[in-house]
Amino acid sequence: MENMNKKLILYDIDGTLVDTGGAGTRSMNYAFHRLFGIEDAFRAIPMAGKTDFQIMREGLKAHGLPYMDGNVEKMMNGYIEFLEKEIDNPHKHLMPGIMESLQLLKEMEMSLGLLTGNLEKGASIKLGAFGIKNYFLDGAYGSDDEDRDKLLPVAIKKFAAKGHEYNAKDCVVIGDTPRDVQCAKVHGANCIAVATGPYSKTELLNTDADIVLDSMEDSEQYMRFLGGK
Numbered sequence: 599m600e601n602m603n604k605k606l607i608l609y610d611i612d613g614t615l616v617d618t619g620g621a622g623t624r625s626m627n628y629a630f631h632r633l634f635g636i637e638d639a640f641r642a643i644p645m646a647g648k649t650d651f652q653i654m655r656e657g658l659k660a661h662g663l664p665y666m667d668g669n670v671e672k673m674m675n676g677y678i679e680f681l682e683k684e685i686d687n688p689h690k691h692l693m694p695g696i697m698e699s700l701q702l703l704k705e706m707e708m709s710l711g712l713l714t715g716n717l718e719k720g721a722s723i724k725l726g727a728f729g730i731k732n733y734f735l736d737g738a739y740g741s742d743d744e745d746r747d748k749l750l751p752v753a754i755k756k757f758a759a760k761g762h763e764y765n766a767k768d769c770v771v772i773g774d775t776p777r778d779v780q781c782a783k784v785h786g787a788n789c790i791a792v793a794t795g796p797y798s799k800t801e802l803l804n805t806d807a808d809i810v811l812d813s814m815e816d817s818e819q820y821m822r823f824l825g826g827k
Contacts, residue, residue, distance in 0.1 A: 608712060609712055609772045612714075613773075629676030658670070678717065685724060695816070698817060700730060711736050714737065747784050750782065790810075792813055
């Protein structure tokens, strides 16, 4: 089927679409503690921009625990179990300008998807808690590949299977970390970086992002970049 849309817009989740109020980190720590009796196991492990599998493996390595013996799978299952409870907290919120951006891009008939380090089930839990899950036709997740740099082709393949043909140059990744920028640029895709996560605008300006925004409230700038006005 011939694609009539100009671009495939792929959003990151944490720090870009939403702030879960620490639900993800708590769930990782709780799962680790239940399995191995170690509290606050991920305290010294930076998580931003990494896939969940990568984070879990780094946690196991940091505490001298084997990757084998089903430990990653046990961690994954425990994490999802805790996340279903922890996502219901008073501190979670959508990032500035997100609802407006989703609505604007939908009106432009852009294809909306996800490119995230979250496990697919974790992504579903998070987006479902904010009522925005149905904006996204499909996506690539940390459960598709541990290496975030390999996720863009996965997203393209999934959209092609649904009749939406895109090349990497037709894709725009929206994310809040240098890893989001890198996973787009290694394939020749565009990237909009937003300073709504742990990285400052200055830090993101030092990446190869095509444009850097304070937040998605700056609709004039990203719409102009996307050719909307």
